Amino acid sequence: xxxxKQVATVASQYLDKDVSTPLKWQIRWHLxxxxxxxxxxxxxxxxxxxxxxxxxxxxxxxxxxxxxxxQQKIKQESRxx
Amino acid sequence: xxxxxTMDENVLIAQLITGDDKAxxxxxxxxxxxxxxxxxxxxxxxxxxxVVQESWVSVYKNIASFERRSSLKTWLLTIVSNQAKARLRxxxxxxxxxxxxxxxxxxxxxxxxxxxxxxWQNPIPHWDNESPEALLEEKQLQHCIAKTLMLLPPAQKxxxxxxxxxxxxxxxxxxILDVSAANVRVLVHRARLTLMQMxxxxxxxxxx
Numbered sequence: 001x002x003x004x005k006q007v008a009t010v011a012s013q014y015l016d017k018d019v020s021t022p023l024k025w026q027i028r029w030h031l032x033x034x035x036x037x038x039x040x041x042x043x044x045x046x047x048x049x050x051x052x053x054x055x056x057x058x059x060x061x062x063x064x065x066x067x068x069x070x071q072q073k074i075k076q077e078s079r080x081x
Numbered sequence: 082x083x084x085x086x087t088m089d090e091n092v093l094i095a096q097l098i099t100g101d102d103k104a105x106x107x108x109x110x111x112x113x114x115x116x117x118x119x120x121x122x123x124x125x126x127x128x129x130x131x132v133v134q135e136s137w138v139s140v141y142k143n144i145a146s147f148e149r150r151s152s153l154k155t156w157l158l159t160i161v162s163n164q165a166k167a168r169l170r171x172x173x174x175x176x177x178x179x180x181x182x183x184x185x186x187x188x189x190x191x192x193x194x195x196x197x198x199x200x201w202q203n204p205i206p207h208w209d210n211e212s213p214e215a216l217l218e219e220k221q222l223q224h225c226i227a228k229t230l231m232l233l234p235p236a237q238k239x240x241x242x243x244x245x246x247x248x249x250x251x252x253x254x255x256x257i258l259d260v261s262a263a264n265v266r267v268l269v270h271r272a273r274l275t276l277m278q279m280x281x282x283x284x285x286x287x288x289x
Contacts, residue, residue, distance in 0.1 A: 003199025008189060012270035018251075039205040040189075047277040049213040052245050054226045056114075063109040067102065070109075070137050077138070 002030045007037045011044050090153050097144045109137065112154070115247065116161045119257060122239040123165035124172075132168050136161040155253055158243075162257040189274045208284045222280070225289030229279045233272055240265050241272035 007030050013019050014027050031038050096104035120129035139160050147156055194202050216222055243249045254265045279289050
């Protein structure tokens, strides 16, 4: 039987449905027997759902400034050519 | 704003090809942060801004020949990745992503969390709130997630953003970051575990 450490190591792959069929059944078997790993897996799934839907607070992008600098660079490059 | 995030990509591409500067500025506002993240991960802080600017120049010049075999987003990610890798070669630095991101001490996979036989040393912490919908309502938690994400090691952060937030395929992430599929999986898993541990703390104390 898989150990808890082995289950914890492949937990993301299991949630991403990215494990072989034999491994998937070994993990399921372990989860049936182990309440700690069931909780671990459940919390990982919740973490994934919540973070996926959290809007990223990023520093605002000054697209006007970037666009102006970009125009200058393009002009510069075409002059050099 | 004339465009929304869900606007038809074909319309946007057509506008970009005609040199519509509004469309281009919209594209910059949508992707500048993501491109900067990727450039920083590959080439580091010092050259990232320049690499992104070079990437925009390349997008501007080559949009007409974009063949639409991938989405526009994936095409942008590939361009910045190639520019960053070219820059890395030019600066002849050999910092690999794996070297940048070591194992986090005290993380869930740390061997101190397991007994000799591989079973958990201590019970997994109980969460009072296991409802994603209810958790999403909590402003403080959102703040904690954003903060934790910003503090992740660069490769973990970018792999996580590309996979879980931008929903890119593992194959595309491998190409963009130039790491093996196995390493992308490890990076994403470590990032998720760090976020999960932060939620452990949040559930217990109400702060991160």
